[in-house]
Amino acid sequence: MTPRNSALAAVLIAAVALSLLWPMIPMPPSLIDQVPTSAQGLSSRDLPLSETETRWLAGARGIKRVVRTPSGIWLLAVTDGSNNRQAVHDPAYCFRGEGWTISGRQTLPLSSGHASLLSLTKPDESFQALAWFSDGGPPFTSPLEYWAKATLRRLSCGLSGNEPLLFILRPLGPPPKNWTDLAPELVATLTP
Amino acid sequence: MKSQPSPTPWWFLAAAAIFCGALNAGLVLAWARDPSNRYGSFAFLIWAAGIALLAWPPHGPAARLPVWVASLAICVIGQAGSLQVLKQVGLALLLASTIRPLPAAAIMLAAASTWTPAWGWLATHFAGPSFDGSRPAFGLAAFVAARLLASPQK
Numbered sequence: 001m002t003p004r005n006s007a008l009a010a011v012l013i014a015a016v017a018l019s020l021l022w023p024m025i026p027m028p029p030s031l032i033d034q035v036p037t038s039a040q041g042l043s044s045r046d047l048p049l050s051e052t053e054t055r056w057l058a059g060a061r062g063i064k065r066v067v068r069t070p071s072g073i074w075l076l077a078v079t080d081g082s083n084n085r086q087a088v089h090d091p092a093y094c095f096r097g098e099g100w101t102i103s104g105r106q107t108l109p110l111s112s113g114h115a116s117l118l119s120l121t122k123p124d125e126s127f128q129a130l131a132w133f134s135d136g137g138p139p140f141t142s143p144l145e146y147w148a149k150a151t152l153r154r155l156s157c158g159l160s161g162n163e164p165l166l167f168i169l170r171p172l173g174p175p176p177k178n179w180t181d182l183a184p185e186l187v188a189t190l191t192p
Numbered sequence: 193m194k195s196q197p198s199p200t201p202w203w204f205l206a207a208a209a210i211f212c213g214a215l216n217a218g219l220v221l222a223w224a225r226d227p228s229n230r231y232g233s234f235a236f237l238i239w240a241a242g243i244a245l246l247a248w249p250p251h252g253p254a255a256r257l258p259v260w261v262a263s264l265a266i267c268v269i270g271q272a273g274s275l276q277v278l279k280q281v282g283l284a285l286l287l288a289s290t291i292r293p294l295p296a297a298a299i300m301l302a303a304a305s306t307w308t309p310a311w312g313w314l315a316t317h318f319a320g321p322s323f324d325g326s327r328p329a330f331g332l333a334a335f336v337a338a339r340l341l342a343s344p345q346k
Binding site for chain 1: 198201204207208211215218226227228257261264265267268269271272273274275276313316317
């Protein structure tokens with residue numbers, strides 16, 4: 001074997017070894033266990049995930065929770081892609097995949113960070129949902145920022161920060177009249 | 193006396209293609225399960241056939257060995273960081289690098305976007321889900337353009 005071929009073989013072996021071993025490096029625990037379940041004015045009840053939801057998560061962790069706050073009753077979905085980053089998408093992309101049309105998308109300022117207000121319609125129904133990512137810092141809405149943070153976390157073995165979680169909140173009762181006023185308090189209450 | 197150029201290590205290209213292909217195996221699921229990636233597999237077949245047609249007969253691209261190693265590195269970083277798009281870029285760069293001239297390779301590299309889930313995401317973001325059906329047409333157009341550029345070289 002020529003020296004060049006030996007070097008190339010070493011490169012291949014290193015590539016295979018790194019690809020197999022890197023994802024096995026233990027990472028710090030996820031924030032999903034710290035999502036508040038009760039607090040002053042907040043109570044909640046977990047719902048079981050459906051078979052379809054479990055299949056879509058494919059190893060990622062998810063929470064489906066009915067949340068009661070002073071401003072109403074809500075359905076909260078939280079996705080943690082620590083074990084399967086591909087389970088976390090741009091929320092608009094997920095809803096479109098389920099057949100919803102995004103008729104509006106608005107970025108709402110919070111006391112620190114931002115959340116997205118999505119207006120979703122089908123021919124005979126419509127609703128609005130609040131979506132945001134959080135890694136323990138200010139909430140954000142950009143999927144690109146999510147990808148960058150989640151990738152950097154894996155490459156740095158968790159040193160760069162926590163795995164961002166995706167939060168989607170929709171009202172179970174009548175739609176709120178003023179999301180802009182409600183969003184900061186809701187996000188602050190429900191985000192660890 | 194002029195020294196003989198080293199023979200192209202085709203075995204390395206083949207092994208790297210198998211490795212990068214294996215790291216991208218999740219694409220098959222994305223194409224099968226995600227409605228906005230419905231035409232991704234068809235676009236991939238068009239793209240891969242285009243690469244095979246344009247790269248044949250093999251040119252002896254020993255000078256592109258660094259690109260092959262770089263493609264491998266990109267795939268490994270994508271795997272370590274769990275960023276699928278990097279793995280797709282690595283595979284596309286590896287295979288497109290077998291084409292000459294460079295502009296034809298660049299066109300086929302850009303055309304690789306037609307089989308990626310990123311196309312579906314951008315389509316749903318900016319153009320609507322029906323834009324997904326345009327993948328094969330863009331792939332074919334890119335192949336024709338690359339073929340026109342590659343023709344005088346053969």
